[in-house]
Amino acid sequence: MLVVYALTAVITGAWLIKIVLAKKVIFRRSFWDWPLVLFFLSQVISYLFSIDRQTSFWGYYSRFNGGLLSVISYLLLYWAFVSNINSRITYHVLRITLASAALVAAYGIAEHFGIDAQYWVQDVKNRVFSTLGQPNWLAAWLAALLPLGLAFAVNLELTTYNFKLKKVISYLFLVISFLCLWYTKSRSGLMAAAISVGVLVALQLAPRFKRFWPVTIVILAGVGLIGGKILWDRNRQDIRYVLGFTDKVEITPQMVNAGGSKSADIRKVVWRGAIDIWRHHPLFGTGPETFAYSYYWYRPREHNDLSEWDFLYNKAHNEYLNYAATTGTLGLVAYLILIGSFLVWSVKKVISCQLSVISSALAAGFTSIAVTNFFGFSVVPVSLLFFLFPAFAVTISDTKDEIRETKENPKIFASQRLISAGILLFTFYFLLLILKYWYADAQFSKAEKLGKAGQYNLAYGAASSTVSLRPFEPSYHDELGLDLAGLAALAQNDKTATLSAQLAKMAVEQSTQALKISPFNLNFWKNRIKIFYRLGEVDGQYYQQALATLLQAEQLAPTDPKIKYNLGLLYAQFGQTETAITTLEETVKLKPNYIDVRYALSLLYRQIGRKDEARQQLEEILRIDPQNQKIKDMLEKK
Structure with a gap:
């Protein structure tokens, strides 16, 4: 996400300088403007009512994606692309995207055959994830790009330069991508890929069979009703449980060495918790990216029967329920309008026979993301596609090709130079902030590893630098508190009681500061308990504070x-x-x-x-x- 922030700063800075030099506002209106504005406002309002504004702005630490800042970044990228890029360049961007996807997919295939199996705890040969970190994330990304690869393959003209070579490359991409997708063993990804290809075919065939549309709509509605009835009959008890109408659900408590819980069992428990959050915070939710905190308030008891009972869930594993829980009905409706407006726009283009095969593929890929988001959540690469696919479609479908290269102004005034220099300075300043953020994150990771290894002296140095770089980040204060507590215990063992007492006091202060910024972060409360346990070796009174902290943590996570x-x-x-x-x-x-x-x-x-x-x-x-x-x-x- 930090790379996306850096690119956004550079692109936005260049766009503003272009506006200054052209002496006019360079902004192209599109069908998605108002839906984006509505979505942005819903996030801002939810942020204002958030239980943790730090997290809601920056995103959950270690993910960074999903907070208000990331939304601003995606919106700027959308408008910058639409306002400055023409269809010719868009096609180049799409080809580069597919080429990068081919490289990622090729590595995923190599991963299946054990190229990096020795470096991972996970069984990567069984379920690959290439460079995306998790099989379902890779599957969601590839499933969204598959229709685009198919569209490029069938859209090549015989007169195209190097036609045969490009045809081979296009089909090779399809084979590599699908094979990698298959090796992810992601059911949601494979289902989304099938649906997206079906949508692509439907969008392309629709104009030729207009007279059959009414019959087709009736048939699809009938299939939907029948499918819904079958789904309800087979999963009635589970659906009632997820919706909160009953507490009865079939989840077998995991015995030792019995393997992991079924993904369906995990989802229905976490979804139940998400709906309970939404039920208690119906309008604005608990704030963007605060699911990791509010979920514990309503965490179902059945979560303890799962193999992943002790895992931290910072997402609802359903993007729609995640928006409902964290941004309320307002955020969910705005998100659905965002999705629906693009799909409706695409259908209108189909009706008027103005949707090219590439634009159809973009709509199909967007549909794929909507499907995979039902069974998971968007990570940065998928979020980029979500916000940029409509931008690609807008630029490609513009037959007038309104974006023109701005002619060089023979005379640039001093005021323009001054404003442009100011924009450059601000851009470099933002890049410096991002670089500091990256360095602080690297030092934090180092401090965590050293602290877990018991090397508190070295961990203290790394953790102290993170607090100096970003004093408003609670995770850094939390880690520094743990390391100081470790040093205090070591000092007590070395018979330096005065130093030990000073370090103990500093450790508690750092923990208190972390909770002052993020009072509902359960991990900080748990780490505060660890701090008091360690300090109990220094002074027995700290065990009483550990007890008081445990009682407070119990209030935040009663199950x-x-x-x-x-x-x-x-x-x-x-x-x-x-x-x-x-x-x-x-x-x-x-x-x-x-x-x-x-x-x-x-x-x-x-x-x-x-x-x-x-x-x-x-x-x-x-x-x-x-x-x-x-x-x-x-x-x-x-």
Whole structure:
């Protein structure tokens, strides 16, 4: 995303200088202007009502995509392209896009045969992701570009220069892209690709069969109704659960070594949580990119039955529900208008026989994104296509080709030079800010790795530099607090009590600053608990602060079993055995297959003489994990 920000700064700066030198506003109106303005306003309003404006502006840290700044960037890129690029250059841009996609797809195929298998924890030979980081993201991107590749292949004229070579290259792209798409094993991507090709064919055939349109519409409506009825009958209980009409749902708690949960089970639980957020914040949502925070407020208990129960979900795994949860009904409607306006515009062009095969492919690719977004969410490459496909279509479909090269003005006034220099300075300033952001992120990553390795002295240096570079970024204060707490514990071990106390105070201050900026970030609360645990070695009073922090975290995430588990352990540490047992019993209700909790319960039960209940917990552990030799030995001894 930082690269997109840099390109946006350069492109916007060049556009403004062009306007200054031409002494006129260079802006071409398009059908998408008002839908974009409406969408932007919906994001701004949601940002103003956000529970975390820092995240809503910059985007969730490490992703950066989806915040208000990224929306501004995409809109500027759309308008800059439409206002400055003609159809001839657009075709070149599309060819370059397909060429880059071919390279990415080729690497994905090589990945399937193990070219980089040794570098990844994931089974990349089974499900490739090439340079995009995740199979479904790669699939969504390729599925959107496939119709474009097909359109270029069938659109070549016999009179085209190097016709045969270009024909071979076009079909080679299709083969490589589809093969890579197949190796992603992404069902949503493959389905979207099939639908997009169908849309492309339909858009091209539609003008020839106008008299059959009424019949076709009736047939499609009938198929849709029948399909909806079948879907409802087969998934009635799941749909009712997702919509919040019932709490009954079939999700089998994961046993040890039983494999991962089905993606359908994961989605219906996360979607239920997203709809609950929307239900409680119906107008403006909780703010762009705040799903990672608000989801914990309404996180379904059934989430604990999934194999990914301890994963952080910063997206709803459905772009539409994500907009509904984070930007409310206003944001969702604006997003749907954005999609619908382009598709309606394309259909109107079909009716008037003004839609070329390339423009049809762009509409088909856009449809593909709409499909994959239902089962996932857009990452930066897909978001770029979402906002630029309509721009490509506008420039290609303009038969008048209104964009002309601005003639050089023989006389450039001093005022124009001065304004242009000012724009250049601002552009370089923005690029410098982006460079600082990149460097701070690199230092943050370094600090995280060093901190996890226990090298707190080195981690402190890296984390301190991040705070100096970007003092308003809460993640940097959070990491610095963890590293300072580690240093405080080391100083205590070295018998330097004064230094240890100073470092402890600084650690708490940094954690407090992180939560002051992002008060609903559960990870910051969990890290604050870690800080107090570490500082407990320095001064026992910090354990009391750990307890208070755990209670606050429990309010933010009432169904998170790990928080309750740690709360129970801390009660036990304080000698409050009965309270600890009650807390751990509540934890078991949240997550019945939580082995650590049941083991802790068995120890506490035995401690107060409830031996039968202690044995029951051990037997339940063995049922969850039949190969647990430690538990087998304990049961044999007792």
